[in-house]
Every structure is written in structure tokens, then in C-alpha cells.
Amino acid sequence: MKITKICCIGAGYVGGPTMAVIAQKCPHIQVTVVDLNEQRIIDWNDPNTDNIPIYEPGLSEIVAEARGRNLFFSTEVEKAIDEAQVIFISVNTPTKTYGKGKGMAADLKYIELCARQIAKVAKENKIVVEKSTLPVRTAEAIKSILDNTGNGVQFQILSNPEFLAEGTAVTDLLNPDRILIGGDTTPEGEEAIKALVDVYANWVDKEKILTTNVWSSELSKLTANAFLAQRISSINAMSELCEKTGADVNEVARAIGMDSRIGPKFLKASVGFGGSCFQKDILNLVYIAKSYGLNEVADYWEQVIIMNDHQKKRFSSKIVQTLYNTVADKKIAFLGWAFKKDTNDTRESAAIYVADDLINEQARISVYDPKVSKTKILNDLNYLETRSVEENNLAVSTFASAYDACKDAHAIAILTEWDEFTTYDWQKIYDSMHKPAFLFDGRNILDAKKLESIGFIYNGIGS
Ligand code: UDX
Ligand code: UDX
Ligand code: ADP
Numbered sequence: 001m002k003i004t005k006i007c008c009i010g011a012g013y014v015g016g017p018t019m020a021v022i023a024q025k026c027p028h029i030q031v032t033v034v035d036l037n038e039q040r041i042i043d044w045n046d047p048n049t050d051n052i053p054i055y056e057p058g059l060s061e062i063v064a065e066a067r068g069r070n071l072f073f074s075t076e077v078e079k080a081i082d083e084a085q086v087i088f089i090s091v092n093t094p095t096k097t098y099g100k101g102k103g104m105a106a107d108l109k110y111i112e113l114c115a116r117q118i119a120k121v122a123k124e125n126k127i128v129v130e131k132s133t134l135p136v137r138t139a140e141a142i143k144s145i146l147d148n149t150g151n152g153v154q155f156q157i158l159s160n161p162e163f164l165a166e167g168t169a170v171t172d173l174l175n176p177d178r179i180l181i182g183g184d185t186t187p188e189g190e191e192a193i194k195a196l197v198d199v200y201a202n203w204v205d206k207e208k209i210l211t212t213n214v215w216s217s218e219l220s221k222l223t224a225n226a227f228l229a230q231r232i233s234s235i236n237a238m239s240e241l242c243e244k245t246g247a248d249v250n251e252v253a254r255a256i257g258m259d260s261r262i263g264p265k266f267l268k269a270s271v272g273f274g275g276s277c278f279q280k281d282i283l284n285l286v287y288i289a290k291s292y293g294l295n296e297v298a299d300y301w302e303q304v305i306i307m308n309d310h311q312k313k314r315f316s317s318k319i320v321q322t323l324y325n326t327v328a329d330k331k332i333a334f335l336g337w338a339f340k341k342d343t344n345d346t347r348e349s350a351a352i353y354v355a356d357d358l359i360n361e362q363a364r365i366s367v368y369d370p371k372v373s374k375t376k377i378l379n380d381l382n383y384l385e386t387r388s389v390e391e392n393n394l395a396v397s398t399f400a401s402a403y404d405a406c407k408d409a410h411a412i413a414i415l416t417e418w419d420e421f422t423t424y425d426w427q428k429i430y431d432s433m434h435k436p437a438f439l440f441d442g443r444n445i446l447d448a449k450k451l452e453s454i455g456f457i458y459n460g461i462g463s
Contacts, residue, residue, distance in 0.1 A: 005029065005083050006022065019033045093106045095279075108134070126156075130155075133225070133284075135287075161218070163367050177205055237307055271443065282304055325412060327362070333367075336368075349380070377396060410433070
């Protein structure tokens, strides 16, 4: 089977960039990305591609090249499903906020809606691809809905998890470490797998394209994220011990990273990991393990989250303690709000939780982030429902420059590792602050010696 038309349901952080790259690399395939959110589609269709709703280095250029040629963004979900041979499901799967599995299990209501919509519309055989990260055995649920509510046509369900990281989405998509495709081991399943392999083979080496059964593919995605998050919690656990013993976590990370069995990546101690995936996927893994009665497995992975929550709390407590046990009415400047650099995404960002703690201590927070809007920052805080919207409005101000955010501050906290923070005139910032001027570097990106020579009281993570 040769694929000429693809539909992707969900124009978010995963669906948008992934489909843009498929369209760029496969000019012979028509790719339509659909979303229920009308504004999102309007933004993807903005004549100026710098205004597309997701900021990723290199993405606007790719959209400029492919959009209108073979890449389309639309709200006509049914039409796009009807025309396509392959439908990617790339909708959000947040942690459940209600009912059984609340706070742990993935909420699959958006996935189920998609499956029902596909079943209703499809008049020919289709390949349905799970792109969202899902609990193991979701494919089975999708298949059951499709087979029992559909028009008698055949569906093949493939699992094709996305491993891109935000901020490097385009490079990750262009040069993936691997592409993973899981499918049925029946002849029809194998034919569907092959059709999808052929799409990726337009730009990815065949030996990097792994094919497995559906369950291995689904579980591999959860496992990869759990392992990555575990490395961060492990090094963060050591950072607390380093602070007590006089060891330096950067030196420890370097020393262990040179062991080829450990490797140097993902060993940066920080204020804690954020992002839409790590916490959600681990909670999901914990929930699945518990549901099979595997309590030791569940407890093992849950500890990764417990450590991460502790690291965020520890950072805010340290600020309060160092500022003579009170931050009431003090201005604390936040440099960075995104969960990592080079993205405007703030989901689960450590900044949200640190700010929430400090506002509880009656601090005033002034934020500068090069890519995050005030509306988003306030939404993030309001979502926690710790206090009223009015109180958050009063506690938080935002600035278009770091120099303005830091003026008259009692302390600065670095929450995101944006490159530009290392290039600032720190003497100028120091001169504009209350003294003693405290700096809490939650990302260990600044030169401690240099800042101390200016006069800052510098606090890094793990030293
Ligand atoms: C270990 C460290 O590797 C070494 O750097 C340190 O100096 C001493 O401790 P050792 O205990 O000799 O070395 O052997 P190692 O190869 O690390 O194996 C330790 C145990 O882990 C063995 O029982 C091995 O069978 C087991 N193992 C290792 C696994 O079960 N799975 C693996 O993937 C690797
Ligand atoms: C992650 C996975 O890397 C990706 O493969 C998967 O598809 C989605 O989830 P993402 O969440 O976009 O990607 O970013 P990632 O680079 O993994 O960073 C996650 C968080 O960990 C960030 O808050 C980052 O700042 C933090 N982090 C990362 C550290 O604190 N230390 C590190 O050494 C690495
Ligand atoms: P991710 O990081 O997984 O890409 P996002 O929240 O960025 O998550 O994107 C998911 C998108 O899916 C959102 O824009 C949302 O509006 C869209 N979506 C959710 N359910 C449906 C649906 N049934 N049909 C079309 N779009 C949907």
C-alpha cells in the first residue's frame, strides 16, 4: 500500500512539528493537520510563519516551505479523516483530574472521542497510528471502539511513539535516534507497518527504524521517559548530598559521565524536571504497575517523582531561609518560566511550583522569560487554585527585559537555562538591586566566581 494522504488529529506540540517535517520530507504525500481548537488552526495558518502557535527553532521555515504545497491546517476533522489512508492521533492525554485513577492515570477521553469520530466517518480501510503517549494496551481499546462502532471497514492500529524533545523538535525529527513502529503480527498488520516504514524511510536510515509488537512499542515510550527522568532525580538527589558534604555535583556528574556505561547526557542537576511528559508518563507507569499488583515496581518509579517534588520545594525553601527566613514583601526576580530553554511551553515547569511557594510566603514575583506571555504565567498559577485570581494578579508582575525584572529585587532566581542569561551585564543588574544581592541559580549556568567578585551572594544547585 502506498500512502498519499495523511491526516493528523491534534495540532499541538507533537502533531504540529511532526507533520511539518513529514510534509517537508515527503512532497508526494498530502498532510492535513486538524484540530477542534479553531484559534490554534488560525494561528498555524498565519501568513507570517513567525506567528505559528508553537515556537521551535527551525520550525517556521519548514512550515513556510511546505504549507499550502502539501501541508494543510484545518478544522474540518471529518473531511480530513475521510480522505486519508493513515490517521495519526496526536491529541493530549493529561493525567486524570477526577474519578478512579485521579492524579495518576492518563485521561483517555480525547483519544476515545477521536476513535469514535474515525469509526463514524471511515468508509474505506484505514491505518490508525497512536502518536500520543498512551498507557500500555490503549491500542486494544481503540481497536475495540473502531471495530464495534465502525461501518464494517478494516482498521489497523499502529503504535508510533514520538521521542522528540521540545526546543530541539526539528533536529530530533530530522535526525532521530530511532523510529519505533509497533503493529499486529498478522499479514495485514505487517503490511500496515511496512506502509508507515516507507514514509519515514524518505529521510531516516532503514536500520534506525525498529518494528515491534504493539505492546512493546507502547511500553518502550513510557520506559524511555521513566529512565530519562530517573537520571535527573538521581543526580538531583546527589546534589543535596553534595551541598552537605562539600562535593560539587558538576564535578561528580562529569566524573561518572565519563564511564561509558553511564554516559554524560542528562546528568544536569537542576531545580527539578518539568514538561508535559516525564511526570505524566511515570504516574501512568506507576498506575499500571499498581493495577497489576506490582507494588514494588510502582514504588520504585514513584520515588522519581517524590525526589523531583522535593527538589522544587528545597529550592524555594532555600530562598526563604537565605533571605533571613522571610520573603514577605520582598521582590524576587524570576529569570525564565518555561520548563526548559528554547520553548514557550510551561507545562509542569518548576517555576510554577517555586513561585507558588514563594507567593505563599508573601513574596512579590517579577518574571522575565523571552518566550512566555503574562497570560500564560498567570494561567499556570491560577490552575493550581492555591489562591484567588486577584491575589495572583497582585503577586506577579512581568517584564519585557531581564534588567527591568531585576531592578530593586532582593534576589534573583534562575528557573530556565536560556542562553541569553549568560550574556548579561551582571554588574549593571547588581547595581540596580537591593543589597545584599542574592542569586539562586537553579540551572548552574552562571559563573559563580565572577558573580561573587561583583558582590552577589551566589547559590547554585549541589555545591
Ligand atoms: C562493579 C562496577 O562495574 C565497577 O566499576 C566497580 O569498580 C566495582 O563494582 P563488578 O561488581 O565487578 O563491578 O561487576 P559488574 O559488571 O558491574 O556487575 C555487577 C553485578 O550486576 C553482577 O552481578 C552482574 O551480573 C549484574 N549486572 C550487570 C546485571 O544484572 N545486568 C547488567 O546489565 C549488568
Ligand atoms: C522529554 C523526552 O526527552 C523526549 O524524548 C520525549 O519525547 C518527551 O519528553 P521534553 O520534556 O521535551 O522531552 O524535554 P527534556 O529535554 O527531556 O527535558 C525535560 C525536563 O528535564 C526539563 O525541565 C529539563 O530542564 C530537565 N532536565 C533535563 C534536567 O533538569 N537535567 C538534565 O540533565 C536534562
Ligand atoms: P501534545 O503535547 O501531546 O501535542 P497539545 O495539548 O499540545 O499536546 O496538543 C493536542 C491538541 O489536540 C490540542 O490542540 C487539542 O485541541 C487537540 N484535540 C484534542 N482532542 C481533539 C479531537 N477530538 N479532535 C481534534 N483535535 C483534538
